[in-house]
Amino acid sequence: xxxxxxxxxxxxxxxxxxxxxxxxxxxxxxxxxxxxxxxxxxxxxxxxxxxxxxxxxxxxxxxxxxxxxxxxxxxxxxxxxxxxxxxxxxxxxxxxxxxxxxxxxxxxxxxxxxxxxxxxxxxxxxxxxxxxxxxxxxxxxxxxxxxxxxxxxxxxxxxxxxxxxxxxxxxxxxxxxxxxxxxxxxxxxxxxxxxxxxxxxxxxxxxxxxxxxxxxxxxxxxxxxxx
Amino acid sequence: xxxxxxxxxxxxxxxxxxxxxxxxxxxxxxxxxxxxxxxxxxxxxxxxxxxxxxxxxxxxxxxxxxxxxxxxxxxxxxxxxxxxxxxxxxxxxxxxxxxxxxxxxxxxxxxxxxxxxxxxxxxxxxxxxxxxxxxxxxxxxxxxxxxxxxxxxxxxxxxxxxxxxxxxxxxxxxxxxxxxxxxxxxxxxxxxxxxxxxxxxxxxxxxxxxxxxxxxxxxxxxxxxxxxxxxxxxxxxxxxxxxxxxxxxxxxxxxxxxxxxxxxxxxxxxxxxxxxxxxxxxxxxxxxxxxxxxxxxxxxxxxxxxxxxxxxxxxxxxxxxxxxxxxxxxxxxxxxxxxxxxxxxxxxxxxxxxxxxxxxxxxxxxxxxxxxxxxxxxxxxxxxxxxxxxxxxxxxxxxxxxxx
Numbered sequence: 185x186x187x188x189x190x191x192x193x194x195x196x197x198x199x200x201x202x203x204x205x206x207x208x209x210x211x212x213x214x215x216x217x218x219x220x221x222x223x224x225x226x227x228x229x230x231x232x233x234x235x236x237x238x239x240x241x242x243x244x245x246x247x248x249x250x251x252x253x254x255x256x257x258x259x260x261x262x263x264x265x266x267x268x269x270x271x272x273x274x275x276x277x278x279x280x281x282x283x284x285x286x287x288x289x290x291x292x293x294x295x296x297x298x299x300x301x302x303x304x305x306x307x308x309x310x311x312x313x314x315x316x317x318x319x320x321x322x323x324x325x326x327x328x329x330x331x332x333x334x335x336x337x338x339x340x341x342x343x344x345x346x347x348x349x350x351x352x353x354x355x356x357x358x359x360x361x362x363x364x365x366x367x368x369x370x371x372x373x374x375x376x377x378x379x380x381x382x383x384x385x386x387x388x389x390x391x392x393x394x395x396x397x398x399x400x401x402x403x404x405x406x407x408x409x410x411x
Numbered sequence: 412x413x414x415x416x417x418x419x420x421x422x423x424x425x426x427x428x429x430x431x432x433x434x435x436x437x438x439x440x441x442x443x444x445x446x447x448x449x450x451x452x453x454x455x456x457x458x459x460x461x462x463x464x465x466x467x468x469x470x471x472x473x474x475x476x477x478x479x480x481x482x483x484x485x486x487x488x489x490x491x492x493x494x495x496x497x498x499x500x501x502x503x504x505x506x507x508x509x510x511x512x513x514x515x516x517x518x519x520x521x522x523x524x525x526x527x528x529x530x531x532x533x534x535x536x537x538x539x540x541x542x543x544x545x546x547x548x549x550x551x552x553x554x555x556x557x558x559x560x561x562x563x564x565x566x567x568x569x570x571x572x573x574x575x576x577x578x579x580x581x582x583x584x585x586x587x588x589x590x591x592x593x594x595x596x597x598x599x600x601x602x603x604x605x606x607x608x609x610x611x612x613x614x615x616x617x618x619x620x621x622x623x624x625x626x627x628x629x630x631x632x633x634x635x636x637x638x639x640x641x642x643x644x645x646x647x648x649x650x651x652x653x654x655x656x657x658x659x660x661x662x663x664x665x666x667x668x669x670x671x672x673x674x675x676x677x678x679x680x681x682x683x684x685x686x687x688x689x690x691x692x693x694x695x696x697x698x699x700x701x702x703x704x705x706x707x708x709x710x711x712x713x714x715x716x717x718x719x720x721x722x723x724x725x726x727x728x729x730x731x732x733x734x735x736x737x738x739x740x741x742x743x744x745x746x747x748x749x750x751x752x753x754x755x756x757x758x759x760x761x762x763x764x765x766x767x768x769x770x771x772x773x774x775x776x777x778x779x780x781x782x783x784x785x786x787x788x789x790x791x792x793x794x795x796x797x798x799x800x801x802x803x804x805x806x807x808x809x810x811x812x813x814x815x
Contacts, residue, residue, distance in 0.1 A: 233809050236727070238726075238727060238808045238809050238812070239808075239809050258731075258732055259731045259732060259733075262726060262729050262730060262731050262732075263729065263731075265726075265727065265728070265729050266728065266729025267729075271727045271728070273812065277720060277721075277723070277724040277727075277812065279721055279724070280427070281423050281424065281426070281427040282423065290725075290728060291728040291729055293412060293413075293416045293420075294412050294725070294728065294729055294730050294734060295412070295729070296412050296413050296416075299416075338728065342728075342729070
């Protein structure tokens with residue numbers, strides 16, 4: 185569970201203080217499927233970065249799985265990201281010199297997992313996202329949709345509770361984007377909470393909970409009725 | 412994170428930029444090879460020079476009149492009050508010869524003079540000595556025979572000519588049995604030496620060798636300039652030295668007023684000098700390794716900014732700061748280690764080429780030089796790798812991920 189209370193994030197741009205997040209109170213339960221929308225500069229990416237522990241709030245309390253993570257140091261934040269959170273980016277952020285398999289293995293390598301175990305695990309995950317035939321391809325030999333599927337594999341290899349996706353389809357054609365969304369939704373059905381930042385109304389509409397941000401504030405928080 | 416994985420990832424990163432990696436490897440390799448080659452030259456020179464001295468025979472001891480203070484400021488007082496050393500004599504020579512640790516002894520008197528045959532005259536160095544000189548100096552006869560075995564104090568009108576002297580006084584003819592005039596004395600030529608060349612800076616080819624008593628008559632002296640002693644084997648040299656000092660001390664009223672120089676001491680001195688030169692060369696060459704280290708730092712800084720997004724991603728998937736430091740440091744260390752290996756190989760190849768080009772010199776890089784070159788290369792890679800690695804670790808993940 186992610187629980188924000190009174191979270192602010194301020195930047196200094198020149199002499200001017202920008203309130204990217206302005207007293208946000210928000211609770212996201214395990215297994216939710218949330219879209220975060222809003223105009224450019226509304227703070228939705230900042231919110232995702234704070235939720236993902238990539239960014240620290242200027243003030244306020246953030247509890248992740250019940251633990252206060254508002255004031256942890258770099259290494260403690262890294263440890264929590266490793267354990268709880270998977271990231272998916274608009275531009276994939278695959279390491280170009282590594283194969284698809286090695287990219288997926290990367291988080292396991294950082295934990296010091298044994299080569300054989302991590303290889304088996306990464307292989308199984310790439311098979312589950314339909315890339316069985318692409319294990320030893322490097323990113324420049326893959327299509328955009330395939331690259332994002334590798335990135336999803338990397339995001340879930342540590343079995344996180346939350347999957348944070350920043351414009352995951354922003355760099356893909358409609359068909360590939362659709363495939364990516366189906367994979368994310370399958371993962372959500374398997375129990376992982378999925379948070380998507382997007383400009384695309386069609387993508388945003390698929391979620392079961394819609395957050396709208398404007399000027400660093402949550403201006404709408406709409407839940408779809410449970411089917 | 413396992414060390415093996417860190418190393419693998421570093422190597423993968425190096426392979427990704429082959430040109431950059433090759434250039435850096437070259438820079439480090441040149442530095443290491445420079446150390447190896449320059450020290451090999453220094454070592455080659457050392458071996459050549461000490462070899463030359465050893466060929467004179469390390470069983471040789473040279474006795475000088477007067478005590479040379481080898482430590483401290485010497486006897487300035489003695490100089491001021493005009494204290495002169497007692498001279499060495501032929502009797503001292505005979506006394507030394509009685510020591511059982513000594514194989515051969517010969518006195519030596521040296522002076523300038525002229526030698527003439529008919530109308531030809533030449534300025535030469537006169538060596539007054541004895542029959543043992545031939546064996547002590549390892550000279551070879553060109554023709555005829557050397558000085559006869561006879562009592563030291565018997566002057567005889569005979570002489571042996573150096574190679575150049577013989578050739579110039581008797582061009583195209585044998586000098587054997589001819590009479591030459593040395594100063595005011597007439598001497599019969601017993602033989603001529605084969606060409607000896609320079610030995611210890613002295614040209615034997617331009618000398619005339621006479622019995623010591625004859626030379627003393629010419630120079631009107633009873634003193635002996637030096638006494639050359641050959642010890643009974645290498646191990647006997649220190650004991651022979653003590654014997655000589657003791658014998659002469661007894662004869663000189665209990666005063667220790669001679670100096671005995673051994674060939675070992677001479678060789679050791681040159682050895683030390685050349686080792687210093689070699690170390691100096693190594694230090695100069697090592698500067699290029701530091702330059703290579705600065706180069707590593709520059710390139711690693713570029714690598715950090717090139718791979719900013721990658722560092723952001725590593726942080727996003729849970730890399731700790733020290734893991735990022737380890738990755739970049741390992742990359743720098745791998746570069747310098749590989750470069751050092753290439754450098755050692757280049758150095759060995761270079762030594763081989765030099766040996767072919769200059770077979771006279773025995774080039775060989777001392778192991779300490781090669782080892783410390785590798786150590787300095789790796790150390791400079793690590794030291795200069797720290798700044799870029801820390802900069803990478805300090806990157807803010809959000810900003811890093813915004814870069815593509």
